[in-house]
Amino acid sequence: MTASIIGTGESPYTRYPAADASTETTIADAVTRALENAGLTPDDVDGFAVSSFTLEPDHAIDLAWKLGFRLSWLMQDTNGGASAGSMLQHAVHAIEAGDASVIVIAAGDLMDKNAFKRLVASYNRATEEHLSTLPMSGPNALFAMLTTRQMSKLGLTRKDYGRIAVAQRRWATANPDAVYRSPLTLEDYLQAPLVAEPLGRFDCVPPVTGADAVVVVADELAKGKRRAKVLAVTASYNADNQSGDGLQTGLADCASIAWERAGIAPDDVDVLAVYDDYPSMVVAQLIDMGFIPYGTDVSEYIRTRIYSGDLALNTSGGQLSAGQAGSAGGMHGLVEVVRQLRQDAGSRQVSAKLGVVSGYGMVLYRFGACANMTILEAGE
Template sequence: MTVSIVGTGQSPYTRHVRAGTDTSRVIARAVQDALFDAGLRPADVDGFAVSSFTMGPDHAIDLAWRMGLRLSWLMQDTNGGASAGGMLQHAVRAIEAGDASVIVLAAGDVMDGAAFAHLVANYNRATKEHLAPLPMRGPNGLFAMLTIRQMEALGLTREDYGHIAIAQRRWAAENPGAVYRGPLTMDDYLNAPLVAEPLGRYDCVPPVTGADAVVLIADPRDGTARARVLSVRSSYNSDQQAGDGLATGLRSCAEAGWEEAGIGPAEVDLACVYDDYPSMVVAQLADLGMIPALEDTSAFIRRRIYTRELPVNTSGGQLSAGQAGAAGGMHGLVEASRQLMGLAGPRQVPARHAVVSGYGMVLYRFGACASMTVLEAAE
């Protein structure tokens, strides 16, 4: 049995949220849009999974009840950037086992100033007890140190990271859902205020309010536009905290993911990787095998990413579209699915295969969770 994504939805991203905006309503709108896109109704849904940092005190079952869903399968994921892959992995297995036939996956948050400040100060025990008391805000300082280490290891410069941010902004210009769509030049990038050296303003993902959703079903036979799930793998590895941070959990699951998919990195036409910082784009592409082991990373960035010869984060990624809390983990899955279904509008690329990766849940130094998904356009 093959499982496919047949619908996607997105609650509009916004940098400045209206007072009183409710997380459940934001997520519900994305779910409604995804079901409409799939030509389905809430009554057709028998499985639901959600990821959110700001839905409390409600839980998945409360949101399902508010949306009028009658379910035989339910899941709530809290693993941030890796949540979409984790939910997808469980949902695929549930459909294969016959536990559900139509599953909606959703993620979203209200990220106003107060919500963001609370999240970065109380992310987990490690953050609350050891990082929050330090004179630094959120993960920027941690990833500034990681970026310096990556620059030294790979011989990268700030211009190399700028090429990534600029390429994604060019993609964002063609995405009406992106929060930042205006031109970004290398001078703009290099002269922007520093946040945590060497990270400048355009290296750090902007928090926004919004939500994303996808609809999964067993592979239809009626010619419905769809993105087939060829493989999905996850890594939850606390040992990453002892390393240098230059390798993500993708390194431990990529080989199995490609083998299950039946294709390799060279056959991928589109990559949507979690991009809270440009250095993490580099790390994930390397761990997925998208950057050949013997190729100079700086040259790869200039030759493949900056020229957009290899489409990377064609929505503009989170760096330009915005990071809607836990929805950041689903942003790439929605974009890859839309591209493979031919629904990406002016930014449409000719793609048959796409890889999507997630990364997140910072413990003491680095993200402890990662996921990869390989998708194929229906013929």
């Protein structure tokens, strides 16, 4: 591929947005930070993509106008946790086609209590007509059932999932932008109140307000700049037609294509961001992408690779500790991996040449229907 990411920006995540905050101003803040990080101005931008659940009644064109962009390429994505990979895939193709050369990709939401309740109640028609009528709140019950199935199939316990949450919180203590940075022990995890058995408080992503953005440019414009070169972006939609057990995601379909296009394998990867709405989905995606080979003792892998810190997984703390800013959830991982590859991660910096980002989301009747995988390489 012939595109690279040369700038990142994140509007600080918060559980309680300021009274004058809005989705528009939150996304604009992330975009401004990303352009400054890239050493560019709005006048340099000729492409823009945005994803948001709460931007309405405005659209991508309204936000582009307010940001001062004059564009030759524009898109709006609605696919939540998979939106970052989806927008990046389209942006790279637009650059390769000559439709644009400097594209800003952004996602974010103002997600206070009322906005979250509205989103959960009217996520899509299936939610409105079938799920919202049931005596449960949001997707926690759905993923509690999925987690129970995974525990049975893989021989996992709550301690195994707790080790994922604790490991990510350890990374978060070095991330000044994470909403939750206080140390978390396995005992804390196990003693926390249950939300939907077997899910406890620390298994469920906290909704926050925030936004993320990256600047994608044609490779010739990235020369001399610290960059994350895009080696591959692959995607899968409706992989199981909502008829599977949820334990396998669309990544099982598209990961092998990404590895082949990039010419690398899981063992070559230095830093990894996996969409972590629940620890069970971290496990599912690691298996589907080949990081946990089929037949592996998954509990042992969690102890020796994730809990130990040997695997640089969700080094920002992931959404479980940094927070889930609505549609920005998938962008959060992309921003973190790019920062690691550009040596911008501060005290949580790892030695990283190759990075992977997964996207997952858009629950229809039961499970996420969208998945994608991005492979990036550090360069100058």
